[in-house]
Amino acid sequence: MALRTFVTRKSLGGLGLGLQQLRGLQTFSLPDLPYDYGALEPVISGEIMHLHHQKHHQTYVTNYNKALEQLDDAMAKGDSSTVVKLQNAIKFNGGGHINHSTFWKNLAPIHEGGGEHPKDSLGWAIDTHFGSLEAMVQRMNAEGAALQGSGWVWLGVDKELKKLVIETTANQDPLVTKGPNLVPLLGIDVWEHAYYLQYKNVRPDYLKNIWKVINWKYASEVYEKECP
Numbered sequence: 001m002a003l004r005t006f007v008t009r010k011s012l013g014g015l016g017l018g019l020q021q022l023r024g025l026q027t028f029s030l031p032d033l034p035y036d037y038g039a040l041e042p043v044i045s046g047e048i049m050h051l052h053h054q055k056h057h058q059t060y061v062t063n064y065n066k067a068l069e070q071l072d073d074a075m076a077k078g079d080s081s082t083v084v085k086l087q088n089a090i091k092f093n094g095g096g097h098i099n100h101s102t103f104w105k106n107l108a109p110i111h112e113g114g115g116e117h118p119k120d121s122l123g124w125a126i127d128t129h130f131g132s133l134e135a136m137v138q139r140m141n142a143e144g145a146a147l148q149g150s151g152w153v154w155l156g157v158d159k160e161l162k163k164l165v166i167e168t169t170a171n172q173d174p175l176v177t178k179g180p181n182l183v184p185l186l187g188i189d190v191w192e193h194a195y196y197l198q199y200k201n202v203r204p205d206y207l208k209n210i211w212k213v214i215n216w217k218y219a220s221e222v223y224e225k226e227c228p
């Protein structure tokens, strides 16, 4: 593999994806959390947040970068079978990086507004589409609890139809794999690594409690950008 020289580094503020520019190849870095590891207690323990961010998310970033470098190398050599073989690693690890980067922004400490219900255009859209916020939460909790294995439950918006959706995705598939116009407003990680140390095998309790630290302000900002 050709030697790659670090040239510049910049942060993609809006996306928070920590983009690094290498010579001809963009790779990614772990974004900082917008709060301390223990700031979501007692809803999510500091130990979970630390491991989730420093170990799990970091591993997705590391393996995503590795796969992108291998892809770049394979394309330079015209090695089609390796290009195809790398697609799973790119989807899994790139998806893990995208999803977790959103997830950290979907959470906020209670003293910084975590859990405060949306009262703006998103709040109105939720009432119109689902009947009430409580009805929407119940549906997301039910779908998240029923998801087999590991994955995510999402509140998203179809940016063409201007319509809210609830979806689940398996593994680390991002919401966009369910439709090219779907933008995530709120994604809840239902992998065991997100709750097991505190909630053991009782995923419904984790889902019930996480709403106390949901950052509706962030979800509202994304919604208003997509549905001005």
Ligand SMILES: [Fe+2]
Pocket: 052, 056, 100, 189, 191, 193, 194
């Ligand atoms: Fe996770």
